[in-house]
Amino acid sequence: MKRFIIAATAAFVAASPAASVAPQSITGRWATDDGKAIVDIYACGAKLCGKVHKLLIKQPAGGQRDERNPDKAKRTRHVTGLQIYWDLAADGNAWKGQGYSPEDGRYYKANLTAKGAKMTMKGCVSVFCKTVTWTKMS
Template sequence: MRASLLAALALAAPALAAPAFAAAPIAGRWVTVEGDSVVTIGPCGATICGRITTFLRRPSTPNPLDVNNPDPALRRRPILGMAVLSGFADKGKDWRGRIYDPRSGKSYKSILSRNPDGTLKVQGCIAFLCQTQLWRPTR
């Protein structure tokens, strides 16, 4: 019995010692696919979030507000500085959280991951259907 216990522990040891995998870091400043704004991604408490920190194209109004938000109480908040990525956590090969689209006023489940070419793969998902964008790092 003692020999079988030692054998079981020996077989389990590599699995116990295996390192945990972490997703590639996503913190930084990213130009959106439209090229009209920069989203800065970094820590927000215990999770990761991303805020619109720069407009690269002049908006149609000087200080655009979140007018398409379904919550009337939030329609007067400025888009500049708004968290469009929230609650992201490292899930091993990617980061998972929520993405908000101020153009439509809708939020989606989201998956973020770094590509080998340095771009950020940004997915917004409804159920198992996802739309993908590639954001590039700022220079």
């Protein structure tokens, strides 16, 4: 009987919400730290995705294109509206998934962590990483 009570208590503690803390939500609209764009993070299925909502830089006539994409067939896509994050899933205190930078045409592993109105985005290609901080918009 004593073993049953200990096992039941251990199972209850393991299943309690405090045992698995989800990261802060990152859904919403974010301004990039370099002032070049606004990005929307939104639910897409059971995970999160992100797309360029608006570019804040001067664009060529007809709009900025994804001209640095390694796939030549994708270089005529508009950057505004372009999906740049996908498969973002909660992992510990962060959201991890895949990302793409139209600025340099690189795909990377993305790690996004929000704290209040700030979000840190760390992108890594192989062992090379870059970290930026974005600000949540109202």
